[in-house]
Amino acid sequence: MSDxxxxxxxxxxxxxxAEEVHSYLIDGxxxxxxxxxxxxxxxxxxxxxxx
Amino acid sequence: xxxxxxxxxxxxxxxxxxxxxxVAVGSFAxxxxxxxxxxxxxxxxxxxxxxxxxxxxxxxxxxxxxxxxAAAELPMYIEAGADGSQSMRVILPDGRTATLVVDDxxxxxxxx
Numbered sequence: 593m594s595d596x597x598x599x600x601x602x603x604x605x606x607x608x609x610a611e612e613v614h615s616y617l618i619d620g621x622x623x624x625x626x627x628x629x630x631x632x633x634x635x636x637x638x639x640x641x642x643x
Numbered sequence: 644x645x646x647x648x649x650x651x652x653x654x655x656x657x658x659x660x661x662x663x664x665x666v667a668v669g670s671f672a673x674x675x676x677x678x679x680x681x682x683x684x685x686x687x688x689x690x691x692x693x694x695x696x697x698x699x700x701x702x703x704x705x706x707x708x709x710x711x712x713a714a715a716e717l718p719m720y721i722e723a724g725a726d727g728s729q730s731m732r733v734i735l736p737d738g739r740t741a742t743l744v745v746d747d748x749x750x751x752x753x754x755x
Binding site: 607610639 | 651652662681684
């Protein structure tokens with residue numbers, strides 16, 4: 593494993609790799625949020641939750 | 644995206660499952676809380692309709708309470724019994740009729 597100066601410890605990822613991982617996590621969270629929003633709308637419409 | 648630097652400190656193989664696990668546990672806890680604090684989720688899961696009270700009123704005419712908010716909303720047309728006895732004919736708005744037997748002046752029971 594060549595000693596890459598961009599690697600940052602303790603994880604050994606480069607900042608670019610960290611941002612890539614993070615972007616996937618952010619996108620996943622957005623998809624989760626959209627699905628949850630749809631679920632809440634359906635529950636609000638079809639149950640006595642909001643009267 | 645300044646939070647991305649967290650992955651320079653926390654290994655993604657540890658952080659990502661931890662993050663997703665926390666979301667799952669939190670979501671599960673919310674579902675349990677809603678299940679235990681409402682009646683309609685348990686009703687839904689056991690297959691009975693969400694709004695039992697009004698449904699029963701709509702389908703089962705004999706459960707029309709003499710004094711109840713539902714009765715108050717339903718206009719009734721009452722005419723004295725033909726033979727003038729202590730019973731009265733109640734004509735409900737949807738055309739069905741019922742006999743209202745007055746046991747005594749203070750209490751009324753609706754019979755079908």
